[in-house]
Amino acid sequence: MNFQQRRYAREAVQNDLNLADPNLTEASQTLNTSRLGVSKQVRDLEIERGIETFVRRGKRVTGLTRAGGDALKLIDRALAAA
Numbered sequence: 001m002n003f004q005q006r007r008y009a010r011e012a013v014q015n016d017l018n019l020a021d022p023n024l025t026e027a028s029q030t031l032n033t034s035r036l037g038v039s040k041q042v043r044d045l046e047i048e049r050g051i052e053t054f055v056r057r058g059k060r061v062t063g064l065t066r067a068g069g070d071a072l073k074l075i076d077r078a079l080a081a082a
Contacts, residue, residue, distance in 0.1 A: 003082065005045040006075045007031065008038050009053060013064060013072055024061065 008031060015026035028035045046053050053068035054061045064072065 003079075005041045005048075006079055008041040009045055010072065010075055010079060012038055012042055012054070012061065013068075 008027065011027040011030050012024055015030055024035045024038045028038045031038065042053060049071065051067040051071060052065050053071055055063035055065055
């Protein structure tokens with residue numbers, strides 16, 4: 001799990017899930033990158049860790065899984081320490 005993956009996952013949760021923006025637009029704007037870039041980094045994190053972080057309906061992010069919530073707590077601690 002690299003720093004960029006952590007940042008992107010946290011922004012996706014903080015911006016998009018709270019604002020009901022299932023296309024990761026807010027996170028991509030905050031991070032000055034594309035929605036595809038955010039999606040790819042989050043998906044890479046999921047593959048690397050072997051967990052599903054987000055609940056998806058098709059290509060849309062609709063929520064956070066239980067494992068994703070646990071992972072986000074660890075991500076927040078790691079980013080706060082960095």
